[in-house]
Structures are given as C-alpha cells and as structure tokens.
Amino acid sequence: MFPPITRVALRGEAILTQPRFNKGTAFTAAERKAFGLTGKLPYRINSLDEQCQRAYDQLQSQTTDIGKNSFLQSMKDQNWVLFYSLLTRHLRELIPIIYTPTEADAIANYSHLFRRSEGLYLTFPNRDSMEEDFLEATKGKSVDLFVSSDAEAILGIGDQGVGGIGISAAKSVIYSLIGGIDPSKAVAVTLDVGTNNENLLNDPLYVGWPHERIRGKEYDDFVDKFVQLVRKHFPHSLLHFEDYGVTNAQRLLQRYRDTHAVFNDDIQGTGAVTLSTLMAAIGVTKSKLFDQRIIIYGAGSAGLGITKQLRDAMASIDNVPVEEANEKFWLIDKHGLITESLPDVREDLKEFVRKDSEWEEFQSQGDSNSEIKLLDVVKKIKPTVIIGTSTHAGGFTREVVEAMAEGCDRPIIFPLSNPSRLVEVDPKDANDWTKGKALLATGSPFPPAKMPNGKDYIIAECNNALIYPGLGFGAMISQSRQMTDTMIIAGARRLASLSPALKDPDDALLPDFGDAPSINFEVAVAVAEQAIEEGSAGVDWKKEEVREKAKAKLWQPVYGEYVYDENGDR
Numbered sequence: 001m002f003p004p005i006t007r008v009a010l011r012g013e014a015i016l017t018q019p020r021f022n023k024g025t026a027f028t029a030a031e032r033k034a035f036g037l038t039g040k041l042p043y044r045i046n047s048l049d050e051q052c053q054r055a056y057d058q059l060q061s062q063t064t065d066i067g068k069n070s071f072l073q074s075m076k077d078q079n080w081v082l083f084y085s086l087l088t089r090h091l092r093e094l095i096p097i098i099y100t101p102t103e104a105d106a107i108a109n110y111s112h113l114f115r116r117s118e119g120l121y122l123t124f125p126n127r128d129s130m131e132e133d134f135l136e137a138t139k140g141k142s143v144d145l146f147v148s149s150d151a152e153a154i155l156g157i158g159d160q161g162v163g164g165i166g167i168s169a170a171k172s173v174i175y176s177l178i179g180g181i182d183p184s185k186a187v188a189v190t191l192d193v194g195t196n197n198e199n200l201l202n203d204p205l206y207v208g209w210p211h212e213r214i215r216g217k218e219y220d221d222f223v224d225k226f227v228q229l230v231r232k233h234f235p236h237s238l239l240h241f242e243d244y245g246v247t248n249a250q251r252l253l254q255r256y257r258d259t260h261a262v263f264n265d266d267i268q269g270t271g272a273v274t275l276s277t278l279m280a281a282i283g284v285t286k287s288k289l290f291d292q293r294i295i296i297y298g299a300g301s302a303g304l305g306i307t308k309q310l311r312d313a314m315a316s317i318d319n320v321p322v323e324e325a326n327e328k329f330w331l332i333d334k335h336g337l338i339t340e341s342l343p344d345v346r347e348d349l350k351e352f353v354r355k356d357s358e359w360e361e362f363q364s365q366g367d368s369n370s371e372i373k374l375l376d377v378v379k380k381i382k383p384t385v386i387i388g389t390s391t392h393a394g395g396f397t398r399e400v401v402e403a404m405a406e407g408c409d410r411p412i413i414f415p416l417s418n419p420s421r422l423v424e425v426d427p428k429d430a431n432d433w434t435k436g437k438a439l440l441a442t443g444s445p446f447p448p449a450k451m452p453n454g455k456d457y458i459i460a461e462c463n464n465a466l467i468y469p470g471l472g473f474g475a476m477i478s479q480s481r482q483m484t485d486t487m488i489i490a491g492a493r494r495l496a497s498l499s500p501a502l503k504d505p506d507d508a509l510l511p512d513f514g515d516a517p518s519i520n521f522e523v524a525v526a527v528a529e530q531a532i533e534e535g536s537a538g539v540d541w542k543k544e545e546v547r548e549k550a551k552a553k554l555w556q557p558v559y560g561e562y563v564y565d566e567n568g569d570r
C-alpha cells in the first residue's frame, strides 16, 4: 500500500517546486498550514480527480502531438502524482504521446525544445568529475533503477547525441506508469560521448558535447566508470541499457551480465515480447516454434535479440539442438541475405550465416547485383514468419507480402520498426494484400484493419514496453543479482498465456496496451517466481508469497498525507 503518512522536510516554495511532493491545489488545509502554503495557493482545495480533469482540458487545448508531449513534460516537472494519474486515466490515448511515436520527434528536436534537466548527464569531457556528478544526482536516494542510453541508435532515428536522455526518461516513466516502480527510485542517464549526427554537430543550439563519438578504449573506460559507480553505490539496482549502437549493445551486455543485474531492452526486451507474440500466433496456426521458417529483416540489436530469443525458446520448448534451431532463421541486412561470402559480417551473427552453396543461383549474377534480396529469400524458402527490425519504411512490399501468402496459409508478419512512419509495411496493407489471412503485430500503435467479413482485426502492439517494466519489476522485487535468460522466458510465457487470440483466433495477438499495468504485473510475478525457483533471488520468499509481496511493492500515483519534519525526505 501507499504509505499513509510521509515526513517531508521542505516548506513553502521548496515543496511547491519539488515534483515528488508537490500537490498544488490538493494540499489540505492542515498541510497548507504546516508547510507555509496558505498564502501561496488559491483558496479552493481540489481533489486529484478535479486536478486531472483540469489538466486533461488544458492538454486538449494543445493542437499537435509534440505540443501535448511538451505539456506533459512540464507536468512531470511540476507534480508526479498528477502526471502519472492523468496518464493512468488515459493510458491508450497518452502513451503514444509520451513514448513512440511522438517521443521520437521530441528527441530529434531536443536542443530546440529544451526547458530543464531530466536526469543525469554524464559527459565525456567531464569524466574526471563523474563520481561527484553521480553522487550529487543520487544524494539521499535509494535508487533501484538506472535507465541509461548513449543514444547511438534511438528508436529507428539513429544517433541523437545528448537527446538520448529523452529515451532514458521516457522508458523510466513507462517503468513507473506500467511497472509500478516508484519514480523517486529511478534515475534516467545519458552518456554523452559525442555524436556523429552532422545536423546536430552543425546546429548552433545543440546542447550536447559537439564532438564526434569517441570509440575504442576511451569509450569502454568511460562506460565502465559509470557501471562501476552503479555497482559500488547501488549494488542491488537494475541497470537498463537502451538504444546503444548494435556493436556496443551486445558487447556491454556480455561484459556485465554476470556481475550485475543488467538488462538490454532492445535485445532482451524485444526478444521477449516478440517470443510472446509469436507463441500467440502459432497458437492460432496450431504449429510448433520449430515448424517455423523465420526471416529477420534488419539484423541489428533488435533483430539479433529476437533471433536468439526465438532460437533459445525453440531449443528449450521443442527440445531440439541449438544448431538445428539456428537453421530455421534467415537474417537479411542492408546488403541482403547474410551468407558466407558477404564481407564484414559481425562476429555475433556468425551462428546464423547461411551457406553459399544454398544460394548459388543468386550469387552467380556478379558484383553488387549479387545481393540476395528479401523477395528472393521469400520465394525460395517460403517463410511462415517475417519480422522487420530494419528501419526500412515499406521494406515489405506488396510483392513480398503476396509471395509470402502464396507459400503459407496464415503468414505471420511483424513489422516492428519504430516510430510508426518507419514501419516495414502498414498493417492495413498487409491485411488487404493477404485477404485478411496475415497474423499481424507492429512496434508502434496502428488502427485496426478490416477483415473480409467486415470485422475489425486489432493490430497487436509488439513493443518491449509491454514486457520490460514487468521483467524489471520482477527482478527488482526479488532482488535478483542477475536477469537470467530463464527469468526472461518465464515472463514471455506468462505474457503469451494472456493473449486474446488464445480464446478467439480472430482477436489481437497481444493484450491491449490499455491493460499494460495488469499484464506487466503478471509478468513480474512470473519473473520473481522463476528467480526464487532457480536461486537467482536475493529475498527468501516462498513462491506462493510472490503475488502478495509484489502487490505491496507497487507504487501508485495517489496523494499520501504529509507531516512536516525537519529530518524528513526532501
């Protein structure tokens, strides 16, 4: 339960400008007296409902999504309970404003929209004072969660330099809104190691470090200094990595995952939510994971994370050797199908490289035309599943989709690139071109498509936000020292079990985003139960106790009663 009484050491202007404690017109008469606020507020005392109504009316007067995003950003700077209450009451409507797709525009325009600090800015030229900066930002806090980004690959919009704080802050808000994590225990961090985005470097108003990205040992040492500060000062916290460039993302996860509870959302979160969605889809097609032939279009962080997650699940659920499961994947990147003879293939893709001998008819065409294109692969292998994580808008052309539909009864098509404008195929088109047979999920929200029988087909939102808050909350409440693969699979299986398509095959593959809080709670329970069962947990709970304990730890946006105490919180 929310603590009924909070002891607060701030008075007057100081409490009104502290968003964690500010209640605005909802301060009671007794609180106004105790905190020196009687002359600082108008007479009428409002309820939270009334405040939400007023804030919602004000929000509606904003005519653009980016205007609404800025308005909500200001609200977050003023009053957390009101901000999160308003979002909770209008979840489906407002998540796209504070997250994908609108947040992508806010990040791209970060230096022009800048109003005030959103978290911890660790900047390469200030590396010598990193510990002081870190301690200043975390002073007096018991931090459970750090959400960090170096902004090299923000959503599908690439390198955004210091604007990366926007994705850390948005992901952190989702943790509180959907995952029930107390926002006072979370810190959003940007590691500003420069940017290679020419537009930002040439922008006189750019507020980040205007320098090309540092690489190699200097980069590694800088990140390591940050990770070691997290480990030293908050050994039980979860460290979330978001939107790092593909090479660093994989390396950092491998480097730290045995020593701290680290989590890469693009790799592990996306892998998990896609596994859940695919499990729901194969429930409809009544087939096994191992029966699938899967094309991954865009072999970056998300593409490879999904591939490995699906491969591991295939191996464990269908009990097949990993090498055999690897054979079920065809990875395509910007130079076509990844085959033995393709130059400069990343080391981490090597397990999934296809043999040249299987593709000779395409490779004999010579030089640059020898790229093996998506359509070639679709025609030859007749995939049952095609997943897009390429940022290539429209990459799943009509020809591709129709060719796929010729090769299988219910094509499973997940164009997952964000924001919406980068989707590989508009789900409405994929639905029309397959005459309503495709089983669809996208990364950003899309309106329903019309089935041939006139009914709406709801497009599932296969976005890691439907699962990562629960994965994180589960790991945190169980005080797990690691986020293990088995904990992630437990969360993914729980999410899959909640799919509406299990009851009605014409229904959405995933639960509605409006239900994300209760869905993520179920995920968290599954993760914590698994952590206890396998011995990863730091708490000595019994599995049967997890649900009740988790409920008691959920943060909720409601006003508690405040008492002035000079030794209280500030």
Ligand SMILES: NC(=O)C1=CN([C@@H]2O[C@H](COP(=O)(O)OP(=O)(O)OC[C@H]3O[C@@H](n4cnc5c(N)ncnc54)[C@H](O)[C@@H]3O)[C@@H](O)[C@H]2O)C=CC1
Residues within 6 Å of the ligand: 153, 154, 155, 156, 157, 243, 245, 246, 265, 266, 270, 273, 297, 298, 299, 300, 301, 302, 303, 332, 333, 334, 335, 388, 389, 390, 391, 392, 395, 416, 417, 418, 419, 422, 442, 443, 444, 462, 463, 464, 465
């Ligand atoms: N729905 C979800 O939950 C998530 C969606 N995503 C989305 O997936 C996309 C990729 O994100 P990351 O993997 O983090 O980026 P990334 O930069 O690591 O990967 C993108 C990959 O696509 C490849 N690519 C670019 N153009 C291509 C083309 N024309 N054909 C084939 N491949 C091409 C790139 O070479 C790169 O390997 C983004 O749009 C992102 O928003 C990412 C994470 C989660």
Ligand SMILES: CC(=O)C(=O)O
Residues within 6 Å of the ligand: 100, 154, 155, 156, 243, 265, 266, 417, 418, 443, 463, 464, 465
């Ligand atoms: C959803 C997400 O993490 C991404 O698009 O990068």
Ligand SMILES: [Mg+2]
Residues within 6 Å of the ligand: 155, 242, 243, 265, 266
């Ligand atoms: Mg991401």
